Amino acid sequence: MGDNSTNKALLRQVFEENYEAISRYCHRRLPRADANDATAQVFAVAWRRFDSMPSGEQTLPWLYGVARNEVRTSRRSTRRLTNLRTKLGGQATYPEPGPETVVIRNSEQEHLLKALATLRPDDQEILRLRAYEHLTLPEVAEVLDCSVEAAKKRASRATHRLRQATGWSAPTDAAQASGAIQEGGDV
Amino acid sequence: MNDSQILEQLSLTDAYAPDMDMPESAWSHDVAFAEVERRIGGQTQTTSAPVHPTPTRLRGWLIAAAAFAVVIVVIGATMLFARPSDNTPPVTTPSTTQAPPPTTTEALPPTTVAAAEEAIVTTIAPIVEAEPVMTDEVVALLDNYQTAFNTGDEAAFTSFFAADFWRADPSSVEWRQSAEYMLHMMTNSRIQGTTLSIENCTPTAEGARCEFVYDGAVEQGLYYGPIRDTVITFIDGGEVTHMLITEWETGDLQERSGQKVLDWVEENFPEDRPKMQIIAIGVVNDQNGLDPIEALELWGKYVPLWTEAGRP
Numbered sequence: 001m002g003d004n005s006t007n008k009a010l011l012r013q014v015f016e017e018n019y020e021a022i023s024r025y026c027h028r029r030l031p032r033a034d035a036n037d038a039t040a041q042v043f044a045v046a047w048r049r050f051d052s053m054p055s056g057e058q059t060l061p062w063l064y065g066v067a068r069n070e071v072r073t074s075r076r077s078t079r080r081l082t083n084l085r086t087k088l089g090g091q092a093t094y095p096e097p098g099p100e101t102v103v104i105r106n107s108e109q110e111h112l113l114k115a116l117a118t119l120r121p122d123d124q125e126i127l128r129l130r131a132y133e134h135l136t137l138p139e140v141a142e143v144l145d146c147s148v149e150a151a152k153k154r155a156s157r158a159t160h161r162l163r164q165a166t167g168w169s170a171p172t173d174a175a176q177a178s179g180a181i182q183e184g185g186d187v
Numbered sequence: 188m189n190d191s192q193i194l195e196q197l198s199l200t201d202a203y204a205p206d207m208d209m210p211e212s213a214w215s216h217d218v219a220f221a222e223v224e225r226r227i228g229g230q231t232q233t234t235s236a237p238v239h240p241t242p243t244r245l246r247g248w249l250i251a252a253a254a255f256a257v258v259i260v261v262i263g264a265t266m267l268f269a270r271p272s273d274n275t276p277p278v279t280t281p282s283t284t285q286a287p288p289p290t291t292t293e294a295l296p297p298t299t300v301a302a303a304e305e306a307i308v309t310t311i312a313p314i315v316e317a318e319p320v321m322t323d324e325v326v327a328l329l330d331n332y333q334t335a336f337n338t339g340d341e342a343a344f345t346s347f348f349a350a351d352f353w354r355a356d357p358s359s360v361e362w363r364q365s366a367e368y369m370l371h372m373m374t375n376s377r378i379q380g381t382t383l384s385i386e387n388c389t390p391t392a393e394g395a396r397c398e399f400v401y402d403g404a405v406e407q408g409l410y411y412g413p414i415r416d417t418v419i420t421f422i423d424g425g426e427v428t429h430m431l432i433t434e435w436e437t438g439d440l441q442e443r444s445g446q447k448v449l450d451w452v453e454e455n456f457p458e459d460r461p462k463m464q465i466i467a468i469g470v471v472n473d474q475n476g477l478d479p480i481e482a483l484e485l486w487g488k489y490v491p492l493w494t495e496a497g498r499p
Contacts, residue, residue, distance in 0.1 A: 010331035011227075015220055024203040032212035036355065040219055044226035054264045101210075102200045109200050116197070133206070159190045168188055 007050055014053070017042050018060050020068050021133075026134055030072045038070040045070070061142035064133060068125070068143060107122060115165035123158035127143050212363055213267075218429060219391060220464060221419065225433060289357075321390040325422055329395060333385045339377040345370055346425045354430035378480055379487035380406050394422035405486055408494035409444040448486075448493050459485055 022042050026035040045066050046053055054062050104110045116124055129135045141151035213298035225299055335343040348366035388397040416436035420427055447478040453460040463485050
């Protein structure tokens, strides 16, 4: 590890380059009261694990992996934090990310989001990583800490389950092949 | 719809897409990085210039002392190496062993002092920046803030906040709070008898980190003690630009205390129960058609009575 001041300068650089992406990630998944806290914690963890943080294009997926852990930790403690300020009882509801985190332009999208909400959290996460964070499968693998092949299979299964939840029929092979992004094809 | 089209449709629902504005509730870069630095234990902040304790005289004195020390070391080293040693192999030429020390020594000072100044600059700078001090201005501002809060001086209280002030309260649903909200909270606190005490302040590059302790009969009754927020106060140009609550503590919080109070009021003072609603300390609104001031007064009235009754 380099000297402290050099690392701090590097941390500031990493922060400036990735803050908005990580903040958006956290705001999509947490109540706004918790999203900033989780975002700050991601970079605090990055500081502690400076030696293991990859450089270049691998930095952001690695930070997403840290953020994923922080989001899970935050969700576990959210009820406790809510209770702290609810104080007087009777208002203890588990806060979810607000409705402002999504834009619904048509009934198809509304249907899609409702279907997404019925999936297991792991499936939801991999689909959001693909659709919202626009990650490639190797980047998803980095976030989920698994092999690219495993990420590919999990993404495929999650998409399949989402399709089932929507009730939409599967396309023919020819139609599938004409898609702009092939599942596993943009690695 | 194929898989890629499903993902594409999903991506279109993202309100926080990279090409869209950041979430309104997101901290600014500076505020967020200040919080990161706090968490990693860094004392050096970059958002504003730190206050330097007697910078010119201290630095000049240190430069002189360091330069003197370096001169002494170099002279000593020169004399040491110039002195014939018993273990030195036999000399081959007189001119080498008898290199005249005075000449060497006289040539040293200009070079040595310059090197010392260069070395001292890189050594001193981080030390000075790491020690911001609590200025009289900051102390006075915090003191006046506390006084304005406790006397209910609305004009004085609002004068502390910069035009674009906001407070980040991660523990609250309404986490981004305006100066108007702060005034609302102060007014309501006055009604219910809550006082503010600003304690344990330490200087930061932005202003100060202090404990804001809210206490009164309501806090004592419901929480068995004061509410204690750790707050970084950002001060610029004599105004408070931001407040960032980083830690909070509510003593032995009793989750259902509020509901217990309401049940107790309903049983003992049924005429007043409809005028009360579930509120958070210092925060009440008229959403339910209730008079918020009256509701706060009733909380201030009944919590101590409920406490005296043994918190049934």
